[in-house]
Amino acid sequence: MTLLTFIPLAALIVGFALGVILNRHPIRSALCLAVTLFLLAVMFVFLDAHLVAALQIIVYAGAILVLFLFVIMLLNLEADIPQKRRRSMSIAAVAGGVVFAGAVLRPILWAGDTLPGPGWSESAPASFGTAESIGARLFTHFVLPFEVTSVLLLVAVLGAVVLAKKKLG
Amino acid sequence: MVPATYYIALSVTLFSIGAIGFLIRRNLIVMFMSIELMLNAANLAFVVFARQQLAVDGQVIVFFVMTVAAAEVAVGLAIIIALFRHRQTLNADEVRMLRW
């Protein structure tokens, strides 16, 4: 991926992310989030993470985001009224965020060092990031976390039903 | 070739945008979406590091993060619905108890 492709893509991602947090109507925020997720999937493809990119679209944009849209529609939400007070809190939060980002970024960007690991300049082997390679790792090294996620999902389903169902008992 | 640190910079920026969004917005759904931005920023970082190390571990971790995010969203939106049934508002200031 060249700088020529990276910069516009990154700019778009940042732009739409700002759209998520700055939009007054929650439905527009959700749609900005959808675009951000798609653009991230594009970036994943450029990073040779093919299965992850597909999952990003199917699971994140296709399920999680749809759930957001459902709830926004269900609750018939309207645009936020702009809040006049708490301006000082917002400025503090933004300032804090910028300072935080700068504090983390400065040593990383100005280090002139390369990240630990072999392969940024090499091109990835064809089997990198495919379902087969991920599956091999998932079911060997990561098999315990994998089993745990099944319990996690059960808890989430149980919890969501307990909290949201209409009739009690 | 784009240096890996540029990707990490994008990831940190995205994370900060999400964190700022959480702190400045008062609408519960938008606050929740800001958290999703933070999680996606972490996912990007994982994928970049996986590519750097030419090991798919980072991508497998993204798999888990997506699962956790899905579970959180299910429960979070259920809580929002339960709350909405009581109060017809989703403004964090009007949700009485949220005092900072």
Next chain:
Amino acid sequence: MIDVSWTVVLPILLVTGTAFAVLLADLAVSGPDRDGLGWIGIVGLMVTAIASAALWNTHVEGFAGTIVLDRYAVFFDLLFCLGAGLTLMISMDYLGTIGLETGGEYYAIVLFSTAGMFLMAAADDLIVFFLGLETMSIAAYVLAGIWRSDLRSSEAAMKYFLLGAFATGFLLFGIALLYGAFQTTALGTIAQEIGPSTGLQRTLAFGGMALLLIGFAFKVAAVPFHSWAPDVYEGSPTSVTAFMAVGIKAADFAAFVRIFMHTFAALAIEWTGVLAVLAVATMTVGNLAALRQTNIKRMLAYSSIAHAGYLLVGMVAANAAGGAAVLYYLLAYMLMNTGAFAVVIALGKRGEPNESLDDYDGVGLRQPLLGICMTVFMLSLAGVPALAGFTGKFYLFSAAVQRGYTWLAIVGVLNSVVSMYYYGGVLMRMFMAEGGKRVQGTAHRPYLTATLVVATVGTVALGIFPSWAFELARSAFLSLG
């Protein structure tokens, strides 16, 4: 291939199996009386505790080193069994009082949350820790909001969920930076490589450590990340509050201590300073704010924040004495705090929670059992000698002094003196004030009474004979590595 070790996951399998058993039994039971499900849970927890205790001397690793069953994990497994068991006991009486409409899901979710805690304590890999944390937390968010007809419960769940997810974001990004630095999420490898790391690798490690610290500070409600705790503790059903204050806090500290005091031990100079500042702020703000409260649950919430501060003092010591002190104090705290919440529940009756401090006037005279128990718990929380709280604080502060943090120990002692004022205030109301409130107390509530007795006896016993428990805690902490 992978080394599938059944021994290493045996406790977790037992707890999860108990949760499933409760869910299945729920289908068979009909009608509003769900006590039987609570009993299934308690029996399951006892079996788990026995199995864990039997594994005390086996140090096993499994599943490619992602999970480990050392004495540290066994200690916490036993602690979590106790905490969940006490929670189930008080719930069996409490749920009827508030008229909670759910079936057995409450008990099942408590048990699933406990399973998540087991994972957090036994995790030797950041991803396993993360998944355990999320399992525990998501179950907890549901529990906070499970009293659907009460608005405060829904609001508590919302606030808990939002801030919990926010903290998870920080933890996750920290894990990402550590993964980038060390090419692995295994705690063992990180522990070895973090000391000699240099350059960009070290920078990333620092960033990861800092973000993990922020995430943990949120989770244990350290100041300035504590603002969610009073509202969440006040709004949740009281049995859930008890579970949060003792069980979830213990699990958060279990992971916090393992990751910082063991994995990041080589960089202790960096994070002990920050933790010391957090400890002072947390103790002070917690105690000062508790002075002004008029609602007992909020007072206990701020007290809980202050106690997290005391625990941080033990972590600052960054040695075996400090680590052992933290583990010991979590046990002591579990007993005395659950007891306090049990008394809070005892005062309530159907339709009347009686959570204002005014409702405590004169109760000690009319209900002597409650009076005695609450005296033990309040004095223990304040750190009065011959009770568990005193021995716990003694171990914590002396560990700090050993490492030259005498000033920190002095702050801790001063804070304990301040806390006497509000703990004592409750007792004065109970015994010296005139009040006519008729409370149900322990009448017709056998499980609550049993819990009160267990907690009182435990608090006194730990106060008089602390060394056996402290030795267990010490050997548990030393097994890390």
